[in-house]
Amino acid sequence: MVATTPSLFAPETEVGDAPAAARPDDGRVGVLLPLPFDQAFDYASDRPLAPGTLVRVTFGRQPRVGVVWAGRRGTPPPAAKLKPVDAVLDLPPLSDELCRLVERTADYTLSPAGAVLRMVLSCPAGLSPPPTRAHVVRAGPAPDRLTDARRRVLDRLADGLPRVPADLAREAGVSDGVVRGLVDAGTLALEDLDRDPPLARPDPATPGPALNPEQHDAFQAIARRQTAGGFEAFLLEGVTGSGKTEVYFEAIARALADDADAQVAVLLPEIALTLQWLDRFARRFGCAPVQWHSGLTAAARRQAWRGVAEGRARVVVGARSALFLPYRRLKLIVVDEEHDPSFKQEDGVLYHARDMAVMRASLAQTPVILASATPSLESRVNARQGRYTHLRLTERHGAAVLPAVETVDMRTDGPKPGRWLAPALVAAIDGALDRGEQSLLFLNRRGYAPLTLCRQCGARYECPNCTAWLVEHRYRGRLECHHCGHSMPTPDRCFECGAEGELVACGPGVERLGDEVAERWPGARAVVLASDTLTGPDDAARVVARIEASQVDIVVGTQLITKGYHFPALTVVGVVDADLGLKGGDLRAAERTYQQLVQVAGRAGRADREGAVYLQTYDPAHPVTRALITGDKDRFMDLEEEARARAGMPPFGRLAGLVVEGPDLAGVVEAGRLLARTAPRVEGAAIYGPVPAPLARLRGRHRHRLLVQTGRDLSIQRLLRAWIEPLKLPPKVRLKVDIDPISFL
Ligand SMILES: Nc1ncnc2c1ncn2[C@@H]1O[C@H](COP(=O)(O)OP(=O)(O)OP(=O)(O)O)[C@@H](O)[C@H]1O
Numbered sequence: 001m002v003a004t005t006p007s008l009f010a011p012e013t014e015v016g017d018a019p020a021a022a023r024p025d026d027g028r029v030g031v032l033l034p035l036p037f038d039q040a041f042d043y044a045s046d047r048p049l050a051p052g053t054l055v056r057v058t059f060g061r062q063p064r065v066g067v068v069w070a071g072r073r074g075t076p077p078p079a080a081k082l083k084p085v086d087a088v089l090d091l092p093p094l095s096d097e098l099c100r101l102v103e104r105t106a107d108y109t110l111s112p113a114g115a116v117l118r119m120v121l122s123c124p125a126g127l128s129p130p131p132t133r134a135h136v137v138r139a140g141p142a143p144d145r146l147t148d149a150r151r152r153v154l155d156r157l158a159d160g161l162p163r164v165p166a167d168l169a170r171e172a173g174v175s176d177g178v179v180r181g182l183v184d185a186g187t188l189a190l191e192d193l194d195r196d197p198p199l200a201r202p203d204p205a206t207p208g209p210a211l212n213p214e215q216h217d218a219f220q221a222i223a224r225r226q227t228a229g230g231f232e233a234f235l236l237e238g239v240t241g242s243g244k245t246e247v248y249f250e251a252i253a254r255a256l257a258d259d260a261d262a263q264v265a266v267l268l269p270e271i272a273l274t275l276q277w278l279d280r281f282a283r284r285f286g287c288a289p290v291q292w293h294s295g296l297t298a299a300a301r302r303q304a305w306r307g308v309a310e311g312r313a314r315v316v317v318g319a320r321s322a323l324f325l326p327y328r329r330l331k332l333i334v335v336d337e338e339h340d341p342s343f344k345q346e347d348g349v350l351y352h353a354r355d356m357a358v359m360r361a362s363l364a365q366t367p368v369i370l371a372s373a374t375p376s377l378e379s380r381v382n383a384r385q386g387r388y389t390h391l392r393l394t395e396r397h398g399a400a401v402l403p404a405v406e407t408v409d410m411r412t413d414g415p416k417p418g419r420w421l422a423p424a425l426v427a428a429i430d431g432a433l434d435r436g437e438q439s440l441l442f443l444n445r446r447g448y449a450p451l452t453l454c455r456q457c458g459a460r461y462e463c464p465n466c467t468a469w470l471v472e473h474r475y476r477g478r479l480e481c482h483h484c485g486h487s488m489p490t491p492d493r494c495f496e497c498g499a500e501g502e503l504v505a506c507g508p509g510v511e512r513l514g515d516e517v518a519e520r521w522p523g524a525r526a527v528v529l530a531s532d533t534l535t536g537p538d539d540a541a542r543v544v545a546r547i548e549a550s551q552v553d554i555v556v557g558t559q560l561i562t563k564g565y566h567f568p569a570l571t572v573v574g575v576v577d578a579d580l581g582l583k584g585g586d587l588r589a590a591e592r593t594y595q596q597l598v599q600v601a602g603r604a605g606r607a608d609r610e611g612a613v614y615l616q617t618y619d620p621a622h623p624v625t626r627a628l629i630t631g632d633k634d635r636f637m638d639l640e641e642e643a644r645a646r647a648g649m650p651p652f653g654r655l656a657g658l659v660v661e662g663p664d665l666a667g668v669v670e671a672g673r674l675l676a677r678t679a680p681r682v683e684g685a686a687i688y689g690p691v692p693a694p695l696a697r698l699r700g701r702h703r704h705r706l707l708v709q710t711g712r713d714l715s716i717q718r719l720l721r722a723w724i725e726p727l728k729l730p731p732k733v734r735l736k737v738d739i740d741p742i743s744f745l
Pocket residue numbers: 209210211212215238239240241242243244245246247372373397563564565566602
């Protein structure tokens with residue numbers, strides 16, 4: 001059997017302990033702590049505590065919040081050493097479904113269960129009751145002496161909503177003393193209430209747009225499962241602009257309407273979590289969803305976490321970590337842009353949020369929707385083999401059509417040296433400017449130039465901590481490492497030979513394109529968009545609003561600007577270096593490049609004006625380029641799939657990356673040798689390496705890699721555990737195990 005995520009569907013692999021009743025019989029409960037231990041520790045409890053109950057205990061000397069756990073008990077300590085459960089938190093217990101997700105994720109990724117639990121309890125402030133504040137409420141009859149000022153205060157309170165005294169006084173246009181007087185008179189009273197305003201409830205009753213027939217069929221398939229109940233995974237594949245979002249909005253509305261306590265999780269790649277998306281949600285549901293991502297303030301984070309745990313947060317939209325929130329009653333999961341590599345977490349617990357979303361849905365017995373214009377090969381195979389239900393939207397909504405794609409052969413039709421935009425692309429932008437339309441130039445490289453070298457002696461500027469060039473950022477006047485953040489002012493003389501004025505920038509980044517645009521079209525309104533040219537989400541929102549309002553003619557951007565945006569006046573897209581993603585090619589380089597370019601191209605011509613896309617390439621015959629021109633995605637993906645199948649690569653075989661890293665090379669080499677020497681010799685498993693990783697140094701640490709490849713019929717986790725657990729690595733050397741690796745750096 002070929003299974004893409006075996007522990008989802010093949011219980012014979014790694015299954016965590018099934019939750020049984022906690023065992024208070026012996027006066028003990030197991031408590032799993034958010035620390036890197038796989039086992040629950042015993043604590044004394046004089047009353048039975050249900051699994052999932054959040055408790056405060058002492059571990060070492062530290063107070064900690066943990067979770068009463070049904071299985072995974074370590075060696076029981078003697079009764080004399082047992083510490084009591086100090087307190088039970090005033091929160092609903094974690095759902096059984098979530099506890100099992102923690103165990104499955106731990107088993108699947110070879111992480112300690114406690115490390116996964118830590119992702120669930122990721123908001124310590126949310127664990128305590130919310131701070132309170134005195135609010136004014138109506139408490140008795142109006143006083144005999146009802147002045148005009150007093151009447152205004154009472155009028156404000158007529159809606160029944162409590163208010164903070166100062167706010168009330170301001171709203172009524174009176175002094176604080178008037179409010180105080182009413183409290184003294186017994187007409188009003190002060191009550192300690194949650195400082196946090198209540199979370200708004202999205203309204204599923206507002207009708208969405210009428211779905212077109214394809215959208216309607218897709219939604220009906222999902223709705224049938226919602227009515228019948230239970231787990232089903234849907235792959236919602238629709239060309240860019242086909243209305244995937246409208247379809248899953250309907251499914252969200254259905255989930256909310258069917259069950260007054262239902263909760264919905266929507267996972268988006270962080271950079272696709274834009275104001276445009278939030279606005280659209282608010283227009284459809286009457287209020288913003290609850291957000292969960294790295295940019296939240298501490299207060300917003302606390303409110304979101306607690307709102308989810310108490311079931312008040314009905315729709316949560318967030319980056320991958322939103323999957324591990326303590327939903328009480330999860331009824332639908334949506335993973336939008338499911339192919340996006342950023343769903344893989346690359347540090348700590350190395351999980352893939354898309355795969356774990358499917359796992360969570362199956363544990364919670366709910367539908368899950370994976371949406372994409374360019375589904376991952378893994379999901380495609382799952383759909384073909386019947387594990388996912390495949391829903392397709394083949395056309396853009398309404399009159400919009402997919403843009404025409406052309407290649408520009410850089411070997412024959414490229415620009416002059418020192419320029420980056422070919423004549424054909426320049427002509428297309430001229431045309432767009434004449435017609436008052438917008439153009440987008442895409443280059444997935446921040447900064448001005450990726451390499452700086454000395455024309456005199458050839459010296460290159462390298463990061464002292466990493467195997468990487470320093471990238472020039474001319475706007476800031478600095479050279480920077482994109483891996484560790486190391487940064488220095490751009491020098492004016494060579495560090496090697498001292499020659500002055502001889503340093504040259506090699507190759508383009510978006511800033512350099514911005515210069516070329518300014519030179520060529522001095523009258524055009526241009527903007528360069530990259531994560532480091534924006535000061536934050538507000539700045540990004542402002543720029544996007546300007547583009548929407550057609551106050552920008554030419555956008556130069558990294559992938560930041562490619563995901564999910566809808567700019568009606570944008571008609572020309574230029575991909576400045578279509579070959580960039582193919583360099584250094586790992587397993588998924590072609591697939592990923594294809595997906596990214598389809599997304600970029602998909603920004604063109606989304607409304608009533610037709611779009612055109614220009615791909616600048618040195619290899620116009622490359623299958624990725626061919627597929628983009630012909631639009632024959634299926635053929636391209638079929639070829640990719642055949643190649644993977646032939647090589648026994650995922651999803652037809654399984655991979656695990658092992659990285660040994662440490663501060664000194666000798667220890668790393670020794671650890672690599674130890675792994676090689678003890679490697680299991682098992683039929684159906686191959687082990688490659690150790691070799692220095694492509695990023696042989698990162699943040700000052702040396703890194704060597706091994707790659708383990710097995711067939712689908714082997715449990716790669718079991719093989720790894722038996723091999724690695726007994727090993728004693730040299731001091732300061734760490735081993736990172738990455739199941740289903742996405743990054744091979
Ligand atoms: N049934 C419909 N009625 C009216 N407008 C629609 C309908 N379906 C889609 N649209 C509009 O068409 C545009 C594209 O739809 P949407 O953004 O949902 O597509 P998508 O498939 O999610 O796109 P992408 O993958 O490019 O992000 C939006 O402006 C949307 O409001």
